[in-house]
Amino acid sequence: MLVGAMVLAPFTAAANSREEERVTNRRAIDRSEVENLQRWVSAGHADWCREARLVAAEELKRLAPDYSEEEFELNELTSVATDEVSNGSNRVTLEWAPPDGRTLYRIVVERFDWLLPIAKIRESIVWVPTSTEIRTYK
Numbered sequence: 001m002l003v004g005a006m007v008l009a010p011f012t013a014a015a016n017s018r019e020e021e022r023v024t025n026r027r028a029i030d031r032s033e034v035e036n037l038q039r040w041v042s043a044g045h046a047d048w049c050r051e052a053r054l055v056a057a058e059e060l061k062r063l064a065p066d067y068s069e070e071e072f073e074l075n076e077l078t079s080v081a082t083d084e085v086s087n088g089s090n091r092v093t094l095e096w097a098p099p100d101g102r103t104l105y106r107i108v109v110e111r112f113d114w115l116l117p118i119a120k121i122r123e124s125i126v127w128v129p130t131s132t133e134i135r136t137y138k
Contacts (some may be wrong), residue, residue, distance in 0.1 A: 019138040026131045031114070034128055038118045041126050055127040056094040056107040063132060064096070064105055092127075106133040 041049045048054040090113065095106040111125040119125045 009071070021036045021119045021136045021138070023136075024131065024132045025133075027079050027129065029112075029128065029130065034112065034114065034126070035118060037128075042119055042124065049126040050082055050124055052111075052125050052127045055092065055109050055129060056092075059107050059109075059129040059132065060105055063107075063134065064103075091130075102137050104133075104135040104137075106135070108132075 037046075037049065040046060048058075064136045091108060091110045093106060093108045095104060097104045107129060108131040109127040111127050112123075115125045116122065
């Protein structure tokens with residue numbers, strides 16, 4: 001059994017050390033543009049901007065043309081560093097990986113407290129994509 005473990009060890013290490021390429025994009029937030037979006041949504045347009053998952057899905061469509069909302073779903077990360085929508089946080093990180101597992105898309109969306117005077121209610125504040133990360137495994 002020891003000999004078998006010694007023979008398989010290099011293969012296990014190779015499988016766990018896949019080469020990874022990362023592309024991260026942090027967006028500069030134009031406050032006046034986001035305020036105008038909030039006014040537009042508060043006037044009854046584009047209600048989907050109030051849902052973190054829908055905003056992340058729209059961003060994902062831009063990044064990954066193969067993404068189909070009907071076939072795949074964004075997964076909210078549950079790590080300690082991630083804030084959850086249910087806790088009323090202002091930041092949510094969601095990720096999606098195609099079935100082949102060769103790429104991982106991670107999208108961070110945020111809502112800003114400075115929009116509250118326009119939105120009037122916290123739940124009506126729009127979510128804005130603030131960063132994206134694409135990891136490609138070789």
